[in-house]
Amino acid sequence: MKVNLKYFGMIAESVGKTEEVLELGENISLEELKARQVQKHNIADPESIQLAVNQDLNTEVELKDDDEVAFLPPFAGG
Amino acid sequence: MEKKKPKKVFVQGAIPPEKIANSIANHQSKTNIGAHSIFLGQIRADTIDGKTVSAIDYSAYEEMAENAFHEIREAAFSKFDITCAHIYHSLGKVKAGELCFFVFTSSAHRKNAIEACNYFVEEIKAKVPIFGKEIFKDETHQWKVNN
Numbered sequence: 510m511k512v513n514l515k516y517f518g519m520i521a522e523s524v525g526k527t528e529e530v531l532e533l534g535e536n537i538s539l540e541e542l543k544a545r546q547v548q549k550h551n552i553a554d555p556e557s558i559q560l561a562v563n564q565d566l567n568t569e570v571e572l573k574d575d576d577e578v579a580f581l582p583p584f585a586g587g
Numbered sequence: 588m589e590k591k592k593p594k595k596v597f598v599q600g601a602i603p604p605e606k607i608a609n610s611i612a613n614h615q616s617k618t619n620i621g622a623h624s625i626f627l628g629q630i631r632a633d634t635i636d637g638k639t640v641s642a643i644d645y646s647a648y649e650e651m652a653e654n655a656f657h658e659i660r661e662a663a664f665s666k667f668d669i670t671c672a673h674i675y676h677s678l679g680k681v682k683a684g685e686l687c688f689f690v691f692t693s694s695a696h697r698k699n700a701i702e703a704c705n706y707f708v709e710e711i712k713a714k715v716p717i718f719g720k721e722i723f724k725d726e727t728h729q730w731k732v733n734n
Contacts, residue, residue: 517648518718519730557732561716564651579648579716585731586645586676586717587628587688587708 510574518582524550539568557583596656597678601685610673610691620670622697624704628688630681638723642682648716655715667703669694674707
């Protein structure tokens with residue numbers, strides 16, 4: 510399946526881009542995807558990262574083809 | 588072309604002080620209002636390890652942020668008896684001393700206006716995917732984290 514990844518803030522800085530499309534095997538979990546990207550791009554402080562799937566912070570979901578997964582660093586509005 | 592979104596929250600760059608005055612002026616015809624509450628966020632020139640912040644460069648996951656603003660707005664209107672509410676947040680570079688965040692709530696009486704204003708501020712800081720790059724005077728930077 511094809512998944513669209515988006516990176517923001519300090520994560521985009523570590524990865525060196527703001528988005529990419531990945532071809533993934535079926536049955537990969539969100540946690541596995543996160544761990545894989547954290548390791549691949551040497552992203553610091555992974556505990557602080559929240560994922561949003563199709564703009565929703567509820568990560569109790571299974572990835573589907575064409576999902577958008579955002580890697581969000583701590584929020585800093587205001 | 589125009590999206591069916593209730594309000595545009597993000598503004599490019601600093602929020603001009605005139606916008607606050609204009610917002611107040613725009614509500615003078617609404618005579619059922621008896622109280623306004625206003626919160627203004629201003630960029631602070633923090634000194635960290637001897638380096639001084641000269642600006643914050645804001646970015647956001649804009650589509651998700653717009654949805655989050657909408658949900659917070661809906662929740663605020665169901666929790667508090669307010670007449671209206673306006674929120675604006677900067678994107679891009681805002682220099683120290685300039686305004687980056689403006690919340691304006693109005694109600695018949697002060698309590699609802701004040702409580703709703705606080706609610707908006709706290710919810711937005713906690714739940715909206717906005718990111719801030721603190722730029723120091725020497726052009727280095729670090730990423731801001733809300734407490």
